[in-house]
Amino acid sequence: MSDVKTPLLEVRDLRVGFGRRGLRRSREFVAVDGVSLTVGHEETVGLVGESGSGKTTLARAVVGLVKPGSGAVLLDGQRLGPAGRRPAALQRAVQMVFQDPRSSLNPRMSVAAIVNEVWRTHPSSAPAGDRTTALHRLLDDVGLDPSVAGHRAGELSGGQCQRVSIARALAVRPRLLVCDEAVSALDVSVQAQVLRLLADLRRRHRLSILFISHDLGVVHQIADRIAVMRRGVFVEEGPATEVLGSPRHEYTRSLLDAALELNTGEGIEA
Numbered sequence: 619m620s621d622v623k624t625p626l627l628e629v630r631d632l633r634v635g636f637g638r639r640g641l642r643r644s645r646e647f648v649a650v651d652g653v654s655l656t657v658g659h660e661e662t663v664g665l666v667g668e669s670g671s672g673k674t675t676l677a678r679a680v681v682g683l684v685k686p687g688s689g690a691v692l693l694d695g696q697r698l699g700p701a702g703r704r705p706a707a708l709q710r711a712v713q714m715v716f717q718d719p720r721s722s723l724n725p726r727m728s729v730a731a732i733v734n735e736v737w738r739t740h741p742s743s744a745p746a747g748d749r750t751t752a753l754h755r756l757l758d759d760v761g762l763d764p765s766v767a768g769h770r771a772g773e774l775s776g777g778q779c780q781r782v783s784i785a786r787a788l789a790v791r792p793r794l795l796v797c798d799e800a801v802s803a804l805d806v807s808v809q810a811q812v813l814r815l816l817a818d819l820r821r822r823h824r825l826s827i828l829f830i831s832h833d834l835g836v837v838h839q840i841a842d843r844i845a846v847m848r849r850g851v852f853v854e855e856g857p858a859t860e861v862l863g864s865p866r867h868e869y870t871r872s873l874l875d876a877a878l879e880l881n882t883g884e885g886i887e888a
């Protein structure tokens with residue numbers, strides 16, 4: 619997938635700092651320090667880096683949950699402000715899937731209620747016809763049986779919960795999914811299933827995906843391009859085959875070694 623002229627998402631020289639209590643503003647902690655990134659139409663970009671490198675902060679800036687100190691986030695060339703001030707269509711266009719489905723879904727709510735709530739909040743994306751049919755279609759889309767609709771989130775397995783989270787995101791017909799450690803809490807075999815589902819959904823729904831993980835072995839399975847983040851900056855960025863095949867930065871090599879150790883047998887072709 620090359621030569622996409624206007625990227626779907628463009629992050630331009632983004633800087634996000636956090637004030638530290640008791641410190642002067644000039645001593646604020648900079649979690650994202652001038653990062654630029656694009657995600658093309660129907661492209662999956664992997665963002666990798668060890669814990670604390672600023673990945674989640676970048677993701678939160680993209681979805682509008684944290685205010686950047688400077689820089690810009692653009693969708694199809696349109697500037698995205700904070701979530702609360704985004705026009706509804708832009709708010710729907712960018713959806714996030716979080717790491718821990720057990721804390722991002724209310725365990726006492728049924729799957730049907732979870733999805734219906736989304737449609738209540740975003741009436742313009744609610745199905746025109748029968749909601750039950752639409753709900754079943756949505757569940758089918760993420761590989762869940764229609765009977766799951768009546769289950770409470772708390773009764774589901776981790777993998778099923780994550781599929782529900784993905785269905786909830788898809789319910790508003792987004793254009794970009796931001797998946798922040800979306801498979802990190804799952805067993806390896808379930809991880810692979812959810813990764814296959816995401817790849818499949820991208821194709822069927824023509825989605826773009828910003829896929830964030832501390833695990834290069836996981837990013838390897840899904841990303842077309844990879845950006846490697848360390849202490850708030852990108853140390854390396856390029857096509858997945860290049861970043862994995864001939865990493866230029868020592869830090870990428872160390873992440874690759876760590877992933878190889880965890881995936882012995884599975885093998886990342888280097």
Ligand SMILES: Nc1ncnc2c1ncn2[C@@H]1O[C@H](COP(=O)(O)OP(=O)(O)O)[C@@H](O)[C@H]1O
Nearest residue numbers: 636647649667668669670671672673674675676
């Ligand atoms: N709300 C916040 N207030 C202060 N510091 C924060 C906040 N959120 C994140 N940080 C700090 O920013 C750095 C990057 O965090 P994060 O973006 O969560 O990294 P990652 O997702 O790569 O693990 C960390 O040092 C973290 O402690």
Ligand SMILES: [Mg+2]
Nearest residue numbers: 673674675799
């Ligand atoms: Mg994180």
